Amino acid sequence: MIETPSLLEILYEDDWFAVINKPANCLSVPGRGPDKQDSVLYRAEQHFGEAFAIHRLDEATSGLILVAKTHECQKRMYAHFREREVTKEYRALVRGRLIGERGVVRKPLRCDWPNRPRQIVCTDEWSKDSITLWEPICYEGNTTRVRLTPHTGRSHQLRVHMQSLGHSIIGDEFYDPEYSTADARLLLHAYRLEFQHPFTGAWVAFVAAMPF
Secondary structure, eight states: OEEOTTOOEEEEEOSSEEEEEEOTTOOSSOOSSGGGOOSHHHHHHHHHSOOEEOOOOOTTOEEEEEEESSHHHHHHHHHHHHTTOSEEEEEEEEESOOOSSOEEEEOOEEEOGGGTTOEEEOOSTTOBOOEEEEEEEEEETTEEEEEEEESSOOTTHHHHHHHHTTOOBTTOTTTOTTOOTTOOSOOEEEEEEEEEOTTTOOEEEEEOOOOO
């Protein structure tokens, strides 16, 4: 692990990309306005000189995020994500006891336009198919530590799908009915990424230690 002056936690880097452990409540890419410039991508640009976004995590979510060092790497990794050739695993702590060995949520999602950036389950023409696999890891009191594997990459997908099961992710200001401002953070973490290296062809896997 390499700690940089710009507060990037770099878990791996080579000539083409870097794997970064994004902290919770940090933007993936700059937003609008000078107060929204600090982000993983901005910090990567300061550190590497050039950096290009490959994918994003919600601001509130922590964990693995990839940053390309070249346009060609960005292009190739875009294709990996578009063709769903990247295996993604998240970990979360949800309310209640999620019963069952494993399950699948397949519910279409779209933006809740009057309440952006919230998303909703909907079946109209603007909705997109969304698939999440869930598997309980253990129970902790009246909560469940769960493994989540998205087969699609919709905005807020894991958060809305777990809410739709009646097991909201703890600390979710948009979808947890028991959310409190006393909650330190959203308990959702991008834990593992696996894919074929876009240049060497080797199968690579990365894990970011759980922060909660």
